[in-house]
Amino acid sequence: MARILSIDYGAKRCGIAITDPMRVLAYPLTTVHKKDLLNFVIDYCLQNEVDTIVIGEPINNNEKLSPIEIEIQGFINQLEKKLSTVDIVRIDESFTSKMAVRVMIDAGAKKKQRQKKENIDKISAAIILQDYLKMLEL
Secondary structure, eight states, X not given: OOEEEEEEEOSXXXXXXXXXXXXXXXXXXXXXXXXXXXHHHHHHHHHTTEEEEEEEEOOOSSSSOOHHHHHHHHHHHHHHHHOXXXXXXXXXXXXXXXXXHHHHHHXXXXXXXXXXXXXXXXXXXXXXXXXXXXXXXX
């Protein structure tokens, strides 16, 4: 079974997570600088069996698109051109950064580890992916 990859798209860095081969669990994979994201995702999807990419969607209270959402849509357009056989799904990413910090606290991570934004980003991506997996079960 193909894996699912998720992205927590950020202003500087993007957290990446991946499922296990059976699509049961989501694992934090890495953090990638935004400028390297497109090439990383394309290479990863081509080298590994990935058929779906889940991208966090920042929900805005007003009707306007946020600057980061405009960037994400441009990124998705590029992905669709390069990976036409991969499904791209959006899912609400509200509060995932706060949940990521809570996960690290619950896991006993030291304060220094919790302050590293790279850790928060990749755990946020795993939370987004786990939420998507829960939706698939319904």
